[in-house]
Amino acid sequence: xSPVSESQKKPMTDQDAENxxxxxxxxxxxxxxxxxxxxxxxxxxxxxxxxxxxxxREERISGAPVVAKGKLVGLISMEDxxxxxxxxxxxxxxxxxxxxxxxxxxSKDPVVEALKQFAATHYGRFPVLDEHDSLVGIITKGDLTxxxxxxxxxxxxxxxxxxxxxxxxxxxxxxxxxxxxLRYNIKKGDFVLGGAASSKIKxxxxxxxxxxxxxxxxxxxxxxxxxxxxxxxxxGGVIRAEIEPHQIAINAYDDGPGIEDVDxxxxxGFSTADDDVRELGFGAGMGLVNIQRCVDSMRLESIIGKxxxxxxxxxxxxxEVMGEGFGQNKES
Numbered sequence: 001x002s003p004v005s006e007s008q009k010k011p012m013t014d015q016d017a018e019n020x021x022x023x024x025x026x027x028x029x030x031x032x033x034x035x036x037x038x039x040x041x042x043x044x045x046x047x048x049x050x051x052x053x054x055x056x057r058e059e060r061i062s063g064a065p066v067v068a069k070g071k072l073v074g075l076i077s078m079e080d081x082x083x084x085x086x087x088x089x090x091x092x093x094x095x096x097x098x099x100x101x102x103x104x105x106x107s108k109d110p111v112v113e114a115l116k117q118f119a120a121t122h123y124g125r126f127p128v129l130d131e132h133d134s135l136v137g138i139i140t141k142g143d144l145t146x147x148x149x150x151x152x153x154x155x156x157x158x159x160x161x162x163x164x165x166x167x168x169x170x171x172x173x174x175x176x177x178x179x180x181x182l183r184y185n186i187k188k189g190d191f192v193l194g195g196a197a198s199s200k201i202k203x204x205x206x207x208x209x210x211x212x213x214x215x216x217x218x219x220x221x222x223x224x225x226x227x228x229x230x231x232x233x234x235x236g237g238v239i240r241a242e243i244e245p246h247q248i249a250i251n252a253y254d255d256g257p258g259i260e261d262v263d264x265x266x267x268x269g270f271s272t273a274d275d276d277v278r279e280l281g282f283g284a285g286m287g288l289v290n291i292q293r294c295v296d297s298m299r300l301e302s303i304i305g306k307x308x309x310x311x312x313x314x315x316x317x318x319x320e321v322m323g324e325g326f327g328q329n330k331e332s
Contacts, residue, residue, distance in 0.1 A: 026151050032114055033107035035147025036128050036137035042067045043076060045095035049084045052076055052094055065127045065135055066098050072127050072135045074098035104129050107136050111147065114139055162207055180208070180243040186229040188236040197239045198223035201250075208243065214314065217294040218248055221312055224287040225252035228310075233257075237307075246316050250295075253309040259302035266292075266300070 041059045043052055045066050055064060056078065066074035080097040084090060105114050105126045117126060118141055128137040182204060184197035202219035206212070222239060229237040229252060237254030259265050268289045292298050297313040 022152065022155065023148060026148050027112040027115060028110050030111045030147060030151060031107070032105055032109050032111060032128055032139060033137065035111060035143050036107070036139040037143055038137045040065065040135070040138060042135070043094055044068065045073055045093065045098065047094050048090065049081065049092050049094060049097060050090040052081055053085075053090060056081065063125045063138075065102075065138060066094055067135060070134065072102070072104065072129065072133075074100050075102040075125070075127060077124065102127060105139060106131070111144060114144060118144075177244070180204075182241045182243070184226075184239045186226055186236050186239060188230065188233050190230055190236075194227055194230050195223050197226050201239075201241050205243065205248070210316075214248075214316065218250070218314055221291045221294040221314075222250060222252075224291045225250070225310055225312070228252065228287050229254055233308075246318075248314045248316070250312040250314075251309060252312075253307060255307040256305060258304040258306055259300070259308055260304060262300050262302055 041055055041061060042065050043055060045068050052064070056062065063075060063077040065072055066076055074095070076094050076098045080099070084092060084097050089096075103117065103121065103123070103126060105117060105128050107128050107130050114126065117123070125138055125140045127135055128139055130136045182201055184200070186197065187193070198219050201222050202215045205215040205218055210218075218241075222241070226239055229239070233254040234256040235254070237252060240251045240253075242249040266288055268286060288300070291310075291312060294314075295312040296315045297311075299311045300308070301311070302308040
């Protein structure tokens, strides 16, 4: 067994998780049966190596499972064939050169397990068995590459369709002023879902045609407002985003406990978060400061015992109007 490196021992951090690519994610989502080669050329153990040579040439393959009575008994590869040719032994049986009891992969395993086996063994292919130990396919490194690329292409096509539909959302609607309103209920203390509203609003903006910079600014502002609702409220609150052609208006409001000194709350580093929240890594007192950096307009209104309303706006230049359907309703 190869030694485990220090980087492999190190636990995954939140930053590591953020840097996981869609390709890596697909390795866990896709199953081996989705990417393997199902149309198999198999050989019998009592066939000759000449038969294997002809099969490799005709099928343009570099290896094949060896099957007897419907069960996998071995694997014959190009390396085995080369070894046979060197000995001028093409009349020999495939069973004399094949790898017996070959390592296999299960059809229901995630692709990442196949990747691990390829990395650990340096083999070129693995037979694939189902839950009944029946041979159902073979997988190569090329199959993995093609399967993941096909999934990425499917992802891209699906996202393009979503973006097209979103950008044309209001195309056939006639009104003096059209807007899209997104509303999210935020629960007090729900750190598990903290950031979910931010991600959804950011995704919606990108699909509507916002630039990545605008989407990032809105995403950061909403995230900070969302965390404030999770940390500082009594019963949670609401994030409301109204998206118009030239501006994004975001409100974060709750029904208590209110802010005693709004000016003090705006100072960098000021926070009323308790020790439990700070131990979780939140409550550094930079939320409102970060919001102010990301938006063009911000107003904080609060009444003790009644609640707080944080109003934010991001203005879009004319060249950054979102959605073709918005175009007919441009406002100055």
